[in-house]
Amino acid sequence: MQHAYLLGKEQTENDLMAWNNDTTRLPLQMHKDYLTKLYLKNEFAEGHFKITNKVISLKDIRVPLFIVGTQKDHVSPWQSVYKAHLFTDVEVDFILTSGGHNAGIVSEPGHPRRYFFSKKTLRNQTYLSPENWLKQATRYEGSWWPHWHQWLADHSSLEQSGSIERLGSAQYPPLMDAPGNYVLVS
Secondary structure (H helix, E strand, O other): OHHHHHOOOOOOOOHHHHHHHOOOOOOHHHHHHHHHHHHHOOHHHHOOOEEOOEEOOHHHOOOOEEEEEEEEOOOOOHHHHHHHHHHOOOOEEEEEEEEEOOOOOOOOOOOOOOEEEEEEEOOOOOOOOHHHHHHHOEEEEOOOHHHHHHHHHHOOOOOOOOOOOOOOOOOOOOOOOOOOHHHHOO
């Protein structure tokens, strides 16, 4: 950014820069609610967040959780992400990956110098502080993605529970099949 702004030199864009420049295209109200309610007011963690006028909270989740934090995150410090343990009593696989807010998440397999820490907290297990968790966690070299892939395989089945509802209604029918044409707009 400094090269382009201060020196008038264009930088070659790498994959992370391209990903970071890809806008989310969220509807205005959704984006506003997301930032205001979840970040500024912290309504989800405090048990005030509503979806279709129903309050939802982490305590309502009854399935195992896989949660990722990054060591150098300037937006969501990993110790804050780790606090999810305080709001649930289910099994939590917490992963702490090297890197920051973007690079820590987008650290694909084969990326050099990446590592992550992992430690599972079982249901109803005594809470560990973030510092004690880190002392007890196991460090692994490489990307956290294969670990996540294995977790998904271990927690998945070929059976579907319940029925899949079709989105849309007679009043508002779907305009086209997913993913829609917005992905083709540059």
